[in-house]
Amino acid sequence: MTTHSEPRPAPLLAVEDLRVHFPVRGGWLGAQRGIVKAVDGFSLTISAGETVALVGESGCGKSTAGNAILGLAEPSGGRIVYEGIDLAGAAPRRRAELRRQMQVIFQDPVSALNPKLTIGQSVAEPLVVAGVPANERRRRVDELLDLVGLKASQKDRYPNELSGGQRQRVVIARALALSPKLLVCDEPVSALDVSIRSQILNLLMRLQQEFGLAYLFISHDLSVVRHIADRVVVMYLGVIVEEGEAETVFSSPAHPYTEALLAAIPLPDPKEQRRRKAIVLEGELPSPLDPPAGCRFVTRCPIREAGCAAVRPSLVPTPQGSRAACLVRFPAQ
Amino acid sequence: MAEAVLDVRDLAVEIDGRNVVDGVSLEVGRSEVVALVGESGCGKSMIAFAVMGLLPAVARVDRGQILLGGEDLVQIGEEAMRQVRGDRLAMIFQEPVSSLNPLMKVGEQVAESLVVHRAVTRQEAWGKAVEMLRKVGIPEPERRAGQLPAELSGGMCQRVMIASALISRPRLLIADEPTTALDVTIQAQILNLMKELRGFGDTAILIITHDMGVVADIADRVCVMYGGRIVEAAGVGETFARPSHPYTRLLLGTIPKLTGERKHLLRSIEGTVPDIAEWPSGCRFRTRCPLADEVCAETPPFLPIPGDPGHHSACWHLDKVGEIA
Structure with a gap:
């Protein structure tokens, strides 16, 4: 980590050099054709109450990184340490206990809910699994529905009787059932209508304040991220290219990819938007089967130099206070 | 107006x-x-x-x-x-990949409206389609025109859609x-x-x-x-x-x-x-x-x-x- 920052309390979650590689099969009798390095050397810490x-x-x-943290994808390397305990090394029972403190909210609330269960049953499911007695369960379900802004009277409804925003509230209630400390939110508002998004974002912010939840917030929507995040990690083709305080990364991006990403978002203000200098990236993402050997951004980078194709840059502190991996801008490494 | x-x-x-x-x-x-x-x-x-x-x-x-x-x-x-x-009148859709015919070369799809609506030969239309693909920013349009949609990325497919709409x-x-x-x-x-x-x-x-x-x-x-x-x-x-x-x-x-x-x-x-x-x-x-x-x-x-x-x-x-x- 950076040396100049304040000493922080031990993180809730520490991910160290995580790798998730998938074999790609095809061709003759399904022989392996190559390896997709979906996540290739990824480190991250999240403290309690942090987004x-x-x-x-x-x-x-x-x-994929989020799934590996949740145990939904098998890491090929690296460590996932929760409250100081390496999950891979923990006894199965202990690991299950710890994993229970990490819950997830996915993008699509329709497929995340069983259409044949009432929303009350869906929210109660994790409680059943955890062996909570029936009367205690009923009380807790009512409490959870109230917490996410639904009425207890709605618990006998089925998912198809609810709107998209209400379904996402149900998913959040279910995720909170076992009082987790960390929520992985994977594009939690992307499938929702614009007028509903802000309701759900407000709900997530309120729940965080109330329960000191930590969020790993996975999103492609940078205006939402800027609004809600404490720190931001920018990924490109399996690696981190920049990370830092949200304020810093958004006001003075250090990596050329972060810059381009920010410049690509059209601002909801015609005067500002038409005044902006466009940084339009050429080309597209290279195939993950055959990523560039050096800096992975080299094929599209507007400031690339001769050495970039061969040398893999590592994350180094920037004058802005963030950390970025760019040989051209931050060569001292 | x-x-x-x-x-x-x-x-x-x-x-x-x-x-x-x-x-x-x-x-x-x-x-x-x-x-x-x-x-x-x-x-x-x-x-x-x-x-x-x-x-x-x-x-x-x-x-x-x-x-x-x-x-x-x-x-x-x-x-x-x-x-x-x-x-x-032409239209482009949200899902460029599923809006294109998966079995037809993209060049033919771009040329199609000229062949159907204008009295041009297939050869002429193909040439115009390659030009249109170049105009919408498809690199190597001569080669790309002969490919199927599945060989192109989503962004490329949207460019193909735009080309076929505007030709x-x-x-x-x-x-x-x-x-x-x-x-x-x-x-x-x-x-x-x-x-x-x-x-x-x-x-x-x-x-x-x-x-x-x-x-x-x-x-x-x-x-x-x-x-x-x-x-x-x-x-x-x-x-x-x-x-x-x-x-x-x-x-x-x-x-x-x-x-x-x-x-x-x-x-x-x-x-x-x-x-x-x-x-x-x-x-x-x-x-x-x-x-x-x-x-x-x-x-x-x-x-x-x-x-x-x-x-x-x-x-x-x-x-x-x-x-x-």
Whole structure:
């Protein structure tokens, strides 16, 4: 970590050099054709009550990283340490207990809920699994629905009787059932209508204040991230290219990819938007089967130099106070 | 505004006895970009399908006119409509990959409308298609033209869609959420391309979107829809600087910004986007509107905003909209 920052309390979650590699099969009798390094050397810490956002475009590995943390994807290397305990080394029972403190909210509340269960049953499910007695369960379900702004009288409804925003509230209530300390929110508002998004974001912010929840907030929507995050991690093709305080990264991006990403978002203000200098990136994401050997951004980078194709840059402190991996701008390494 | 390319008058589209589009009027002028903005179920895509003559089987035009260069598309019949589609009228969709024919070389798909509508040989059309692919920024267009959609990325497929839509120099291009399925850096490329190509053959664009950033970037005028009706229409600057319908004003307030204060509670609109079966009588927004009172049970007229020609809003409480904090 950086040496100049304040000493922080031990993080709730520490991810060290995480790698998630997938074999790609095809061709003759399904022989292995190659390896996609979806996440390739990823480190991150999240403290209690903190919101860390993971941003990047499709295929950058942000969801895979989230899934590996949750135990939904098998890491090929690295460590995931929760409250000081390496999850891979913990006894199965202990690991299950710790994993229970990490819950997830996915993008699509429709497929996240069982259509044949009432919303009350859905919210009660984790409580059943944890062995909470029936009368205690009923009380807790009512409490949870109230917490997310639904009425206890709605608990006998089925998901198809609810709107998208209400379904996402149900998903959040279920995620909170076992009082987790960390919520992985994977694009939690992307599928919702604009007028509903802010309701859900407000709800997430309120729940965080009330319960001191930590969020790993995975999103491609940078205006949402800027609003809600304490720290931001920017990924490109499986690696972190920049990370830092949200304020710093958004006001003075250090990596050319972060710059381009920010410049690409059209501002909801015609005067500002038409005055802006455009940084339009050429080309598209290279194939993850065959990423560039050096800096992974080299094929699209507007400031690349000869050495960038060969040398893999590492994250180093920037004058702005963030950390970025760019040989051209931050060569001292 | 000079004579409109597209002039929709009091259009209503009916499904199961309900008007999902209910008395919509809008004009798109030559080389103009008009944005139709709204949330899911507001009827914005249904307008596009009505104009294209591609309404789903359960829907039909209930009343109104759709005038393209003065000709009423509602009346001309399917055979004549086929002549108009792909020639004077073209459309691109949200999902470029599934909108292209997976078994046909992209060059042929781009050339298709020339082969069908113009008296050109396949060879000539192929040459023009390669040129068009170059114009929309496809690298190595000669080679790419011979590939299938599956060999191209989503961004590339959207460029192919745009090329095949614009090759016949249509009077009007309808773009239904053209960048919603794309990553932001690719979205920026496509929006830039659309801006470059606007005026190519004087093509006017009707863009349908829910993204206020896209609207601010590309539109000249904006029509905001709610519950099957246009509730506000204005120039793009006025829409953002002086939103004059409670819905527009609240909607703009809910969007987190890239500058200024963070982490505060965002403004939100009460309730949910109502299903068509639950649309109230009178003003459709009244069940969620902070200004609503008993007069709102009557449908409000589409009133001009004083001092701003071309700016209209359908609200009984125009004098109080500015008070919504």
